[in-house]
Each structure stands twice: as structure tokens, then as C-alpha cells.
Amino acid sequence: MVSVGSKALLLRQHRSSKICINFPVEGVDNNFYNQRANPKKKKMGRKAMNKKKDGNFSNEKSGAQSGKHYKSSKHQDSPAMQSPPPPSSFIRKQVDPETAKYFAEIANVVEGGEIDFEERSVVCGNALEEARGKEVELATDYIISHTLQTLLESCSVEHLCGFLRNCSKEFAQIAMDRSGSHVAETALKALAFHLQDSDNHILIEETLTVICKMIVANPIDTMCNCHGSHVLRSLLSLCRGVPLDSTEFHSTKSSVVLAERLNTRASQRSATDLQNIPQRYPELLRSLVSEMLNSATKDMVLQCNQYSSLVLQTALKLLAGEKQLLLQIVPIILGCSTENAAEGNLIPEAAVRRILNLVGKTAFSHLMEVVLEVAPDTLYDELFLKVFKDSLFSLSSDQCGNFVVQALISHARTEDQMELIWADLGARFKDLLDLGRSGVVASIVAACRRLHTHENECAQALAAAVCAIDDSPRCIVPRILFLDNYIFSEDKPNWSWPHGTKMHVLGSLLLQSIFGFPNESIQSYVTSITSLEESEALSASKDPCGSRVVEAFLSSNATVKQKRKLIAKLRGHFAELSVHPSGSFTIEKCFSACNLSLRETIVSELLPVQKDLANTKQGPYLLKKFDVEGFAKRPDLWKSRQSSRQTAYKEFYDAFGPSGTDVSGEKTSFLAEVKHNSQSGKMKDMRKQIDNSLVNTGPKLGTPFLAHQGSKTKPGKSGSKRSREGGSTPKVGVDGNILRNKKKQKS
Known part of the structure; x- marks a missing residue:
């Protein structure tokens, strides 16, 4: 928090319960502060501050990107585990009235739109020269920081790098401030923009090197700070060359993570995605990560803090594919001693129990999921055999540990590993579903399909988990479609199709994976789906999740005669389905499978x-x-x-x-x-x-x-991806791309 014109205040932690008020500065037009304090009027790209119930002000953007993840907040760690260590305090100097007045005038000039581009760049550069020696005070002032952001966005690369060099010693302090963090983020994004000109690469590298040296001098405070963590992740991404606003790489939404895990393509998505992005400063990135991890000893502060955990996750994703470096840093991140460590013996027995205990902590479990995603084959196999083998079911029962088990299964590399997974969990499908761990079951089914192993046993085990021996096979598909509704029903023997209820996302994913199995493995599921009543088949075709299952069946290895049996149940409703957002895709599959x-x-x-x-769209x-x-x-x-x-x-x-x-x-x-x-x-x-x-x-x-092979006609791109529909149900599938959010361009 900052008080302009009042006594200098110590920098408070971001969760302080006190509120500071911005006072007008003598000699400066008060209307400037009144207008600039309204985020809706300044259009600086910074989200408005929301006042929490406890009286705190928190930045919505920082909270969303730093703390939001795909696990429920009710499973968060204890306050003692989440609280970062107190950052080193520094005295925040007040902005003197003359400087405040100058920047008020500059704000009116550069944001008025009355000067051309070249003149604007000169004005911004001159203003940054005036900020020399006062960078910290200006960047941490809630009002002037917005003007500073505008200057950094519009100045030349020389003035931008000059500003960062001048404040490099205090860059960490700026990054940990609520207002200063936005200034730091803006500066890094501006650097990323200037990287488009190859002539700027050397100058930017020199600037980043200076900043990194200052960061690694004491990285723990920055990593464990809500705002500093976000700036540090942007710095890492900039060194690697990943766009700072890349939602594909930085996203942690539950639907995205679920889609990646249940996809049938090869694992290590991050390494594949990064192959097409040119590396900017690989040596600088490696050096920065290595120096930061020198502070990550056996004390698990960084691994169990939610903000520093996010920094480590980002670092690991950016280094995906760097086998030798990962073999060095992953054991350090896991708190293992690297003395006398050799490939195949990187995880000592003494560390196994500690890792298993920490997997139940939210921040560490997130970190372990990324470790399993990017770990080289030898390290993954060692983690699997030493840490997780024979503990899979107990971990699956844990609120956080079950997500780690899902990651472990989703990134299994060999049939031998799946053999061990199946030996531990293959007979426990019903227990897992009763515990609400359908994600673990879905991961097993998807992995069996991807590695083409245990497909027949997997299909039978899932059917047995929802359908007793004396039950008709007809009930298999409906019960999986409404998985939670059935599992937690008080009267399971008399359960029936709940009309008007949304179908279960994971249940839909389970069936989509199952219909990708060989034909001989899915006969009971084929019998079930073709036995649906007409109203049930129509209801499934209209539901966002159910329509995916119908499409998967129509694209499966079932015979065309079996497919037409289901299509015939939709006769008389094709017009209704064609104008429905979900049904239109079902109609396309029906047409392809019809006589x-x-x-x-x-x-x-x-x-x-x-x-x-x-x-309509389709x-x-x-x-x-x-x-x-x-x-x-x-x-x-x-x-x-x-x-x-x-x-x-x-x-x-x-x-x-x-x-x-x-x-x-x-x-x-x-x-x-x-x-x-x-x-x-x-x-x-x-x-x-x-x-x-x-x-x-x-x-x-x-x-x-x-006879037409000589034609020059090019193949057209027929087909369309499904757009995301309204509501809370994520649009997910397992054939090809799981999230079909955009419509394909048609030739």
C-alpha cells in the first residue's frame, strides 16, 4: 500500500488488514488524482481492485493467475503452510510534490492522443530520464505507476532498457509491490515486443542479465510473494521466448488440464509445444533457474508455498525436453541431496517417505504433477518404482494426492508401467468411483487406450463397477452418463434416467475413451447405447456431454448395422437436432454412418x-x-x-x-x-x-x-470444430483435440 504526501510507510505484506488512503499532494491538481484513481477511466489494462470482506484490497488479476488452479479451494493447505516468509522490509519514499506535478502533466500529454507516434516516443523517453533515481517511489505509487506503464509501453528500447538498468537493484522490491508489479510486468511485455527486431536482442539480453543477477541474490522473498511470483514467471517466460500472454501455455483451468490428461496423444505436451517456439536466451534461463534453486535446500518452504510452487512449475515447463538439466534440478526441487547422485539413483530412500507426505499438500501436489509431466524417462521410472508403486490406491483416496496419481497415469510411458498401475488399481474401479475419484478411473481408461494395453479388462472392469452381475447391460451407458447422480443415489437398484439433469463430464469422457477400444471389447457398451429409448437418445444428442458420447459411438469400431440402430431412434428429430448447438455435430456423424x-x-x-x-453457426x-x-x-x-x-x-x-x-x-x-x-x-x-x-x-x-487423379483440385478442409457453449459444463472430448473451441475454416 502507499500513501502519497503522507509520512513514509514500511512496505506491508500483501495480506495486511490495514488500508492506506491516497492523499493529494500540495501543488498538484486534485482532479488529476480523482480521475486517475478510477480504473475505469484510465484504460491502462489493469483490473480494478476489489475490496474483500476482511477489508483487504487484492488485485483480481494477480489472484486469478497466481492462486487459481483446478483443485477446489476447500482443499487448500493450512495457513501455516501457505504463508510465505516475510519479505525484507524497505522504506518507501514519498514522491515529492514537484515530481508528482511533473508526471501529472506528462500523463495529460501522453494520454491525450494529441501527439504523433515519433513525438510520443521522445516525450516518453525524456520523462523516463526525469525518473532516474526515483524509479522505486514512482513505480510503487498507485497513481503515478499507471503513467509509468504508459511511458514504458511507448518509449524506445534504449530508454526502456535504461529504466530497467537504473532500477535493477530495486527490481525485486518493485516486483513485490501491488502497484510496482504492474510496472514490472509492463516493462517485460515491452521488452518482448521489442524482441521482434533482431537488432535489439543483444541490448535486451544485457538488460535481462543485470536483472537476473539482482533477483538471484535473494530469490526467496520474490518467489513467495503474491505479486513477485507473477513477475518472476513472466521473466522466466521472456528468457525462454514464450509469449507472456500465452493462455495455451500458462493456463491452469480445470478443463484444459483435464483435456491434456485424457488426450490419447503422446505425453509431455509442454516439450512438444515448445519445439515450435525459438529459444531466446537459453543460457540465461538455465542460469536463472539454477541460481534460484540454490536456495531450495531440504527445507521445503519453496515447494509448499503456493506462489513459489507456481514459479517452480513454470520453470519446469519451460525446461521441458532439457534432459540433463532436469535430471539435476528435479531432485533438488523434491528436496533430495545431489551428493553422490547418479542416474537411476537420484531419489534416495530417505526422501521417499517425505515426498509421499508432501503429496497431500496442495502446492506440492501441483508441483509434483508438473514434475511427472516433464521428467525424463529414467527419472519418471525411478519416481514410479521408488515413490508411487504400491501406494497408488492410498494416494488416490487423498483429496490432493489423487490428482498426482492422475498425472502419473496420464504420463505413463511403457506397457510395463501400465502393468504395475493395473495391478494396483485395476480391481478397484468401484471403490474409486464410490470415493468420488472418477478422474483416476478416467486416466486409467485413457492410458490403456493410448498404450493399447488391458483394453478388454479395462472395459469389463468399468462395466462391473456400475452394473451388478444380475443387472441388464442396458444400464451401463446411462449410469456412466449420469455418473455422480447414480454413484451417490440412495436407491441404486431403482435408479432411472434423470430427465432434465446435465450429464457428467468425466462420465462422458470415460465412454468416449471406451468407444475407442477394439470392437470386441465394447460389445456390452454397444448393446447398452443401442438399447436407449428414443427420448433418451434424443436427450443425449442434445446434451453437450452426451452428444460427444453419441459421436464417439458413431466413429467407433462398431458395425454400421449397430450404428444405424441408434440413428433410427432419432428419426423424426433430425430437423430439431440440426439447429441445436450440440445436436448439429451429431447429425453430421449420423449422415456419415447412414446408408x-x-x-x-x-x-x-x-x-x-x-x-x-x-x-446457425454450424x-x-x-x-x-x-x-x-x-x-x-x-x-x-x-x-x-x-x-x-x-x-x-x-x-x-x-x-x-x-x-x-x-x-x-x-x-x-x-x-x-x-x-x-x-x-x-x-x-x-x-x-x-x-x-x-x-x-x-x-x-x-x-x-x-x-480417372480424375490428374485434377489439380486441392483437398478442402471439410469439418468443423465445436464452439464452447454457455453454462458451466466444459466442452471436452478425447478424439483428436479435446477442447474444440474454435470452428475450422471451411474451404
Whole structure:
């Protein structure tokens, strides 16, 4: 907090219960302070301060990015564990009236929009020269700090680096202040912008080196501070070259984390994502992280503090793929001695019990999840065998530990590791569901699918967990769709489909993974979903989570005859589903799995709502793909085109597909068979080319598809990703990209 014009105050911790008031400075227009104090009028990009119930002021942005994570707040650590060590106090000097008046005038000039870009840069540079020697007072003043942010955004790179060099000794103090942290963040973002010009790289590197040297002199205070932690994470990202506002990399939303874990693609997402980002100052990043960790001894203060834990998590993600460095720093982060440590013996037996105890702490559990994500194979295997083996179920029962188990399973590398996981948890599905640990079960199912192991046993174990021996298999899919509703029902034997209730996200994900298993493993699930009543099938197709399950089934290895059995239950509701945000995607899958007769039924039902459909987000794409207009004008020609399309598919699959492919549809579809093949993307593009050419250009009927191979027509990008819908239910899936938030561009 800061008092302008009053006696100098000691820097208070960010959770102080006292409130300081900004007093006007003599000789300065009071209207300047009254106007500038209103965040809504200044448009500086800083979020307004909210007054908490206890009288504290906290920054909404800092709280969201520093403390928010995907675990419930009721599971947070004890206050003693969360409280950071008290930062070193310093005396905050008041801003003298003459300087305050000068910056008030500068604010009116640079924010008035009356000067051009070049003149604005000169004015901002001159103002920063006037700030020399007073950087700390100005940056920590709640009012003037906003003006300082504007100056840093608009000045030249030379003046920006000069400002940072001048305040480098006090940079940590500025970063730990509520107002100063925004100034520090703005300066780092401005540096990131100037990195676009390669001529600035050396100057910026020299500046960052000076700042890093000052930070590592006493990093603990900064790491454990609410505001300092955020600035330090931005500094690490800047050194690596990751955009400071990259939501994909920095996001910790529950839906994003869940999507990454239950995806069927290879693990170590961060290492893969960072490969496409050029490294800026790798040596500086490695040096900064190593020097910071020199303070992380066996005392677990940094690992168990929520703010410093976030810094360590960011550092680990940025270093993903750096095998040798990770082998050095991860044991230090886990509190293990590095003396006489060698690869394969990095985790001493004495540290195992301590790590297991700390896994139940919120901050440490977050950190351990990232460790398991980025750990090299040898270190992951050592952690698995020494720390987690034979403790998986007990950890799964813990409120925080179960998230670590999910991360461990999701990043399993080999079938042997899955063998050990299955031996410990494979027979405990029902117990895990009863404990509310459906995330652990979902992680096991997704890992089995990814590694192609224990798929049959996994499907049977999940079915047995929700369906007793004397129960009909018909109840399997409904009970998993409404997983929590069923698990916590007081009368399970008489439980029935709860109409009007949202379907369970993890239950949906479980079924999506299951329908990715081989056909012989999912027969009980196929029987269950094809036994749904018409109203139940319609309800599932309209639900954001249920529609994903229907789509997964229609894309599964089930026979076309089984798929058409479910599609037939939607007859008469295709028009209703086509204009529904979730149902429109189900309609597309239905059309692909239908025979000619059902396709004609779908298109004929869409004709009355053609205009309404055109006004929806997905509608124009469906109208084009189904060729609704062509059907309305010439139904006979439309049927011929559809028949010709099937003929073209058959010719193509006979030439390029695996032997024995039955395109007519009574066996596994060709695309399902080759979905794991490296050439499947090309074949899908070719199929889209067939669709596009037959719908738009209308080749002569009866002409073999292969006769058109000389055409220069490029494959079009048919298909669309689902946009996120309103409500609290996250849009998640496991085929390809889990979060389908944006609509694909259609050719």
C-alpha cells in the first residue's frame, strides 16, 4: 500500500488488514488524482481492485493467475503452510510534490492522443530520464505507476532498457509491490515486443542479465510473494521466448488440464509445444533457474508455498525436453541431496517417505504433477518404482494426492508401467468411483487406450463397477452418463434416467475413451447405447456431454448395422437436432454412418428448416455437406451423386486401403481401421476431396474416381470444430483435440 504526501510507510505484506488512503499532494491538481484513481477511466489494462470482506484490497488479476488452479479451494493447505516468509522490509519514499506535478502533466500529454507516434516516443523517453533515481517511489505509487506503464509501453528500447538498468537493484522490491508489479510486468511485455527486431536482442539480453543477477541474490522473498511470483514467471517466460500472454501455455483451468490428461496423444505436451517456439536466451534461463534453486535446500518452504510452487512449475515447463538439466534440478526441487547422485539413483530412500507426505499438500501436489509431466524417462521410472508403486490406491483416496496419481497415469510411458498401475488399481474401479475419484478411473481408461494395453479388462472392469452381475447391460451407458447422480443415489437398484439433469463430464469422457477400444471389447457398451429409448437418445444428442458420447459411438469400431440402430431412434428429430448447438455435430456423424435411405430421410427432414439452419453457426456447413439445396431441386440427381460417392470410396479403398476393407458398411469402417496409421491424414484429405468434388463440381456419374487423379483440385478442409457453449459444463472430448473451441475454416 502507499500513501502519497503522507509520512513514509514500511512496505506491508500483501495480506495486511490495514488500508492506506491516497492523499493529494500540495501543488498538484486534485482532479488529476480523482480521475486517475478510477480504473475505469484510465484504460491502462489493469483490473480494478476489489475490496474483500476482511477489508483487504487484492488485485483480481494477480489472484486469478497466481492462486487459481483446478483443485477446489476447500482443499487448500493450512495457513501455516501457505504463508510465505516475510519479505525484507524497505522504506518507501514519498514522491515529492514537484515530481508528482511533473508526471501529472506528462500523463495529460501522453494520454491525450494529441501527439504523433515519433513525438510520443521522445516525450516518453525524456520523462523516463526525469525518473532516474526515483524509479522505486514512482513505480510503487498507485497513481503515478499507471503513467509509468504508459511511458514504458511507448518509449524506445534504449530508454526502456535504461529504466530497467537504473532500477535493477530495486527490481525485486518493485516486483513485490501491488502497484510496482504492474510496472514490472509492463516493462517485460515491452521488452518482448521489442524482441521482434533482431537488432535489439543483444541490448535486451544485457538488460535481462543485470536483472537476473539482482533477483538471484535473494530469490526467496520474490518467489513467495503474491505479486513477485507473477513477475518472476513472466521473466522466466521472456528468457525462454514464450509469449507472456500465452493462455495455451500458462493456463491452469480445470478443463484444459483435464483435456491434456485424457488426450490419447503422446505425453509431455509442454516439450512438444515448445519445439515450435525459438529459444531466446537459453543460457540465461538455465542460469536463472539454477541460481534460484540454490536456495531450495531440504527445507521445503519453496515447494509448499503456493506462489513459489507456481514459479517452480513454470520453470519446469519451460525446461521441458532439457534432459540433463532436469535430471539435476528435479531432485533438488523434491528436496533430495545431489551428493553422490547418479542416474537411476537420484531419489534416495530417505526422501521417499517425505515426498509421499508432501503429496497431500496442495502446492506440492501441483508441483509434483508438473514434475511427472516433464521428467525424463529414467527419472519418471525411478519416481514410479521408488515413490508411487504400491501406494497408488492410498494416494488416490487423498483429496490432493489423487490428482498426482492422475498425472502419473496420464504420463505413463511403457506397457510395463501400465502393468504395475493395473495391478494396483485395476480391481478397484468401484471403490474409486464410490470415493468420488472418477478422474483416476478416467486416466486409467485413457492410458490403456493410448498404450493399447488391458483394453478388454479395462472395459469389463468399468462395466462391473456400475452394473451388478444380475443387472441388464442396458444400464451401463446411462449410469456412466449420469455418473455422480447414480454413484451417490440412495436407491441404486431403482435408479432411472434423470430427465432434465446435465450429464457428467468425466462420465462422458470415460465412454468416449471406451468407444475407442477394439470392437470386441465394447460389445456390452454397444448393446447398452443401442438399447436407449428414443427420448433418451434424443436427450443425449442434445446434451453437450452426451452428444460427444453419441459421436464417439458413431466413429467407433462398431458395425454400421449397430450404428444405424441408434440413428433410427432419432428419426423424426433430425430437423430439431440440426439447429441445436450440440445436436448439429451429431447429425453430421449420423449422415456419415447412414446408408442412402437414411441419408435421404435426414436431408428431407432438414428441408423445412433450411432457412433457420442457415442462420446457425454450424448450419451453412451442414447445408453444403449434405447438399440440401441440390436435394430440393433434383432429388434423383442427388441420389445418384450419393451413390457415385460410395462407388468412388470403394475404388479408392480398393487401391489404397488395407486388404479386406468393407466399404459397404457391415464391418469396421476404413477410417476407423487406419486412424492410428501415419498416412491416415492424407487418406482423410482424399476422402474430403471426393466429397467436395462430387457435391460442388458434380463429375459425370459413373466415371471412375481414379480417372480424375490428374485434377489439380486441392483437398478442402471439410469439418468443423465445436464452439464452447454457455453454462458451466466444459466442452471436452478425447478424439483428436479435446477442447474444440474454435470452428475450422471451411474451404
